[in-house]
Amino acid sequence: MMKQYCLALDLKDDPELINEYKKYHAKGNVWPQVIDSIKQAGIIDMQIYLLGNRLFMTVVATDDFSFAQKQQMDLMNNKVQEWEALMSTFQQALPGYDLGSKWQLMERVFDLNE
Numbered sequence: 001m002m003k004q005y006c007l008a009l010d011l012k013d014d015p016e017l018i019n020e021y022k023k024y025h026a027k028g029n030v031w032p033q034v035i036d037s038i039k040q041a042g043i044i045d046m047q048i049y050l051l052g053n054r055l056f057m058t059v060v061a062t063d064d065f066s067f068a069q070k071q072q073m074d075l076m077n078n079k080v081q082e083w084e085a086l087m088s089t090f091q092q093a094l095p096g097y098d099l100g101s102k103w104q105l106m107e108r109v110f111d112l113n114e
Contacts, residue, residue, distance in 0.1 A: 006056065007106060008057070008104050009057070013053045041061075043070075
């Protein structure tokens with residue numbers, strides 16, 4: 001079985017920065033070390049959507065996936081840390097949250113199949 005997560009984060013409200021962020025995430029532009037790290041953590045699928053400056057990310061992962069374990073893996077990966085530092089130049093905290101926590105896990109409030 002798999003788990004699905006939805007997360008949100010804001011970009012700085014600057015059209016030039018948003019366009020640059022989109023270029024970094026265009027097909028083939030995400031650094032291969034970052035892609036490898038995502039897959040090694042047990043993430044099967046990840047998609048990011050944009051509306052204005054609000055990002056919405058879906059994650060499908062294996063049952064044994066853990067955000068805490070992924071964070072520990074990322075801390076030991078210099079290339080992932082470099083990518084995260086670069087992405088932080090485009091990002092800002094959601095209202096009411098600290099940027100140090102970046103992506104915020106969203107609560108599911110409706111499921112058509114339940």
